[in-house]
Amino acid sequence: RKEVEQDPGPFNVPEGATVAFNCTYSNSASQSFFWYRQDCRKEPKLLMSVYSSGNEDGRFTAQLNRASQYISLLIRDSKLSDSATYLCVVPRGPSGSARQLTFGSGTQLTVLP
Amino acid sequence: EAGVAQSPRYKIIEKRQSVAFWCNPISGHATLYWYQQILGQGPKLLIQFQNNGVVDDSQLPKDRFSAERLKGVDSTLKIQPAKLEDSAVYLCASSLQGAGGYTFGSGTRLTVV
Numbered sequence: 756r757k758e759v760e761q762d763p764g765p766f767n768v769p770e771g772a773t774v775a776f777n778c779t780y781s782n783s784a785s786q787s788f789f790w791y792r793q794d795c796r797k798e799p800k801l802l803m804s805v806y807s808s809g810n811e812d813g814r815f816t817a818q819l820n821r822a823s824q825y826i827s828l829l830i831r832d833s834k835l836s837d838s839a840t841y842l843c844v845v846p847r848g849p850s851g852s853a854r855q856l857t858f859g860s861g862t863q864l865t866v867l868p
Numbered sequence: 869e870a871g872v873a874q875s876p877r878y879k880i881i882e883k884r885q886s887v888a889f890w891c892n893p894i895s896g897h898a899t900l901y902w903y904q905q906i907l908g909q910g911p912k913l914l915i916q917f918q919n920n921g922v923v924d925d926s927q928l929p930k931d932r933f934s935a936e937r938l939k940g941v942d943s944t945l946k947i948q949p950a951k952l953e954d955s956a957v958y959l960c961a962s963s964l965q966g967a968g969g970y971t972f973g974s975g976t977r978l979t980v981v
Contacts (some may be wrong), residue, residue, distance in 0.1 A: 858910025
């Protein structure tokens with residue numbers, strides 16, 4: 756089993772739609788998680804951190820289910836500017852230290868006008 | 869605050885040639901990482917430095933890849949000789965020890981023909 760697995764996508768949705776991405780992780784000891792966003796030909800950038808059951812930031816909601824080792828990202832009211840690849844990330848190492856990041860393969864989202 | 873600087877942005881070489889990439893992290897960031905991102909995949913860690921020492925190079929193909937961070941500031945990643953499968957984006961990232969937050973550079977896109 757891969758350390759981090761994501762929906763392969765691609766997801767093509769109309770503006771205003773709600774879309775959800777799923778991610779599973781193999782290390783049950785993992786405590787925190789990230790969603791990164793990567794625009795075409797750009798570097799990954801942190802979108803959200805997930806430390807407990809979930810986190811909400813405007814139109815974006817991340818949820819964590821530790822029992823199922825499952826993380827999700829929900830985007831409401833999709834905008835054209837949300838078109839990007841979304842990467843599920845599991846850090847390795849103690850919290851507060853400089854940790855290594857294990858990335859999923861990413862899910863590509865295209866929001867259509 | 870200046871970001872992580874990488875050069876060159878693009879490089880095309882023939883297989884069996886050598887190539888070097890340079891990274892200058894954010895000032896004061898003790899930890900520096902090199903990641904390899906193959907098209908359609910998430911970034912994969914190659915090597916992690918703490919100041920001028922190697923923390924983890926277990927995923928660095930040492931028969932052809934080498935990296936150094938001699939003065940604990942900027943870093944160079946070298947491939948010699950290159951193979952077709954080395955075609956990827958090479959991302960440098962730095963973080964402040966204890967904070968865990970990453971900043972990625974814009975990457976070097978390598979094409980081996």
